[in-house]
Amino acid sequence: MRRERFRGWTLIELLLVTGVLALLSLAASAGWQNVRLRQHRLAAVQALVAAEAAQGRWRASRAAWATHWGEGGLGLPLASADGRWAFTIDDTDTPGQGVRLRALAQGPQREDGACRELALLLSPQGSEPRSGPDARLANDAAANRRCWGLP
Numbered sequence: 587m588r589r590e591r592f593r594g595w596t597l598i599e600l601l602l603v604t605g606v607l608a609l610l611s612l613a614a615s616a617g618w619q620n621v622r623l624r625q626h627r628l629a630a631v632q633a634l635v636a637a638e639a640a641q642g643r644w645r646a647s648r649a650a651w652a653t654h655w656g657e658g659g660l661g662l663p664l665a666s667a668d669g670r671w672a673f674t675i676d677d678t679d680t681p682g683q684g685v686r687l688r689a690l691a692q693g694p695q696r697e698d699g700a701c702r703e704l705a706l707l708l709s710p711q712g713s714e715p716r717s718g719p720d721a722r723l724a725n726d727a728a729a730n731r732r733c734w735g736l737p
Contacts, residue, residue, distance in 0.1 A: 684709035701733035
């Protein structure tokens with residue numbers, strides 16, 4: 587019985603394996619990018635929740651809403667440490683009746699599609715989380731929960 591020796595791979599086989607590996611790595615990198623965007627988004631959510639607590643302390647001692655995020659207001663950083671989010675405070679549609687704490691995606695975080703802007707609407711009645719791809723904060727309830735990391 588005669589045995590043939592293995593002489594290696596053909597060029598076609600090597601190209602096929604390389605193509606399959608390229609497709610698998612592309613799929614994995616897209617998933618990894620989404621995980622990283624979500625992690626950075628949750629850091630913005632934490633900053634907004636901290637600002638909500640600071641706004642409550644401010645309002646308890648002054649009977650008014652703080653209108654500045656940084657110095658002269660809540661005294662919080664105007665941007666996240668990694669520069670992916672900028673933070674602001676705006677009046678709501680009814681001045682004096684509340685404020686809108688906003689996180690605006692910057693740099694690579696702008697790839698976060700429907701979650702580029704996060705906001706907490708504060709009023710004497712409580713707070714309402716909102717989100718959207720732009721300043722309209724027009725996400726539906728399911729997208730809003732996803733952006734805020736809620737079940």
